[in-house]
Amino acid sequence: MIPLNQNLQRLFNIAQKPSKMGIGLMSGTSLDGLDIALCKFTGNGLSTHFELVQFITIPYPADFKLEVQQVFARRNADLEKVTLLNAYIGTYHAELILAALGQWKINTQDVDFIASHGQTIYHAPQRLHQHKNSPNATLQIGDGDHIAVKTGILTISDFRQKHIAAGGEGAPLALYGDVLLGNKTGENRVLLNIGGIANLTWLPGEGNFDHVLCTDIGPGNTLIDAACRKYFNKPYDEDSVIAYSGNVHADLLTALLAHLFFKEKAPKTTGPELFNLDMVAEAQQQSGTGQINNEDLVCTLSAFTATSIAGFIKENISGNHIKIFTSGGGARNPFVIGELKKLLPEADIDDSSSLGINPDAKEAILFALLGNEALCGEPIRIGINPAVLMGKFSFPV
Numbered sequence: 001m002i003p004l005n006q007n008l009q010r011l012f013n014i015a016q017k018p019s020k021m022g023i024g025l026m027s028g029t030s031l032d033g034l035d036i037a038l039c040k041f042t043g044n045g046l047s048t049h050f051e052l053v054q055f056i057t058i059p060y061p062a063d064f065k066l067e068v069q070q071v072f073a074r075r076n077a078d079l080e081k082v083t084l085l086n087a088y089i090g091t092y093h094a095e096l097i098l099a100a101l102g103q104w105k106i107n108t109q110d111v112d113f114i115a116s117h118g119q120t121i122y123h124a125p126q127r128l129h130q131h132k133n134s135p136n137a138t139l140q141i142g143d144g145d146h147i148a149v150k151t152g153i154l155t156i157s158d159f160r161q162k163h164i165a166a167g168g169e170g171a172p173l174a175l176y177g178d179v180l181l182g183n184k185t186g187e188n189r190v191l192l193n194i195g196g197i198a199n200l201t202w203l204p205g206e207g208n209f210d211h212v213l214c215t216d217i218g219p220g221n222t223l224i225d226a227a228c229r230k231y232f233n234k235p236y237d238e239d240s241v242i243a244y245s246g247n248v249h250a251d252l253l254t255a256l257l258a259h260l261f262f263k264e265k266a267p268k269t270t271g272p273e274l275f276n277l278d279m280v281a282e283a284q285q286q287s288g289t290g291q292i293n294n295e296d297l298v299c300t301l302s303a304f305t306a307t308s309i310a311g312f313i314k315e316n317i318s319g320n321h322i323k324i325f326t327s328g329g330g331a332r333n334p335f336v337i338g339e340l341k342k343l344l345p346e347a348d349i350d351d352s353s354s355l356g357i358n359p360d361a362k363e364a365i366l367f368a369l370l371g372n373e374a375l376c377g378e379p380i381r382i383g384i385n386p387a388v389l390m391g392k393f394s395f396p397v
């Protein structure tokens, strides 16, 4: 008999374990840092139980952000830089994982797998690139082999490609985690993540997965952050101090909301490739608001985030007693959340901690969960969404 390759044997052993320790990694479009969630899983699919054992966000140093920004969401990027960053981000993320495990006093041998999102550097659904003969496409870098070899831990990465191969746009993958962890028959729930881009999952209480909707909505923090960087030399509008010192310009807000993306049917995805300061400048030109002061601009962009989210919910989601559970860094933006509450007075808005999900850790938990599914799950059919198991395996040896 031909002996089983050691890697496959190890994979088989991990998949068979009744409970698994997995690390989920998320490095989002805000480029603020690496989210590392150490989770314990038992079961899979709708029987998944998870516990968040440890969580940390390790902020990225300014020079690293600058390096990534040189290629991030840019149509013309230096190919050598992309290539170098692909390897560098893999090894850098591995170093950050080892540092976190050291801090938590946890041995690498006690971790069964790492599930790594990588760093999105370009997201190009067909609606954006508009090349008839090219499919939806997206690119995450920070290669999984580097993480596996440097940490000695089985690594699963590059989750989005399978989603695209099976007919999706590669996002939002939150769908799968939100259904498995956030669904409750009898309760109309919206799980709203306000990261760089805002997305939501609508989980109607009737419990019929055919009616679940998961989609990007538009900008979350990305425009607010970009304006803060450009005009205030700050990474973001901490506690909405700038937004509260300005006023909303109704004409600019109307021009921003007139963007064609908002008229496209959900599910749909987007990114800073579309929602960037060029798009804002165009709306300012159209509305004759090019001269507004910087505080008013940040205030209007914050209102834009809240109004586009509320508008989407009003148009696409119906039901009584809707509970909205927020997560992502934008859940800590009081201006945005305050506007949302004003615009959606009927909804009950709270952050996802009331579901037992740390709002800052939610996306990193999602990838850990997708890793668990890749190891021992089965494809789940949720409406028209691809029913696939995602992720590529990298072995340490």
Ligand SMILES: Nc1ncnc2c1ncn2[C@@H]1O[C@H](COP(=O)(O)OP(=O)(O)OP(=O)(O)O)[C@@H](O)[C@H]1O
Residues within 6 Å of the ligand: 026, 027, 028, 029, 030, 031, 032, 193, 194, 195, 196, 197, 198, 220, 221, 224, 225, 235, 236, 237, 238, 239, 240, 327, 328, 329, 330, 332, 333, 334, 363
């Ligand atoms: N106290 C705060 N006040 C206002 N905004 C905040 C605060 N804390 C965090 N944020 C916002 O949250 C952002 C980080 O959000 P998050 O970490 O969810 O983004 P991400 O994971 O990169 O996004 P994405 O989900 O799009 O990939 C910051 O850049 C900032 O805009």
Ligand SMILES: CC(=O)N[C@H]1[C@@H]2OC[C@@H](O2)[C@@H](O)[C@@H]1O[C@H](C)C(=O)O
Residues within 6 Å of the ligand: 028, 029, 120, 123, 138, 170, 171, 172, 173, 174, 175, 195, 196, 197, 198, 199, 216, 269, 270, 271, 363
């Ligand atoms: C291509 C990409 O990286 N998309 C991210 C981004 O950040 C938020 C939104 O846009 C979402 O669609 C997605 O991430 C989350 C984790 C998702 O796939 O659900």
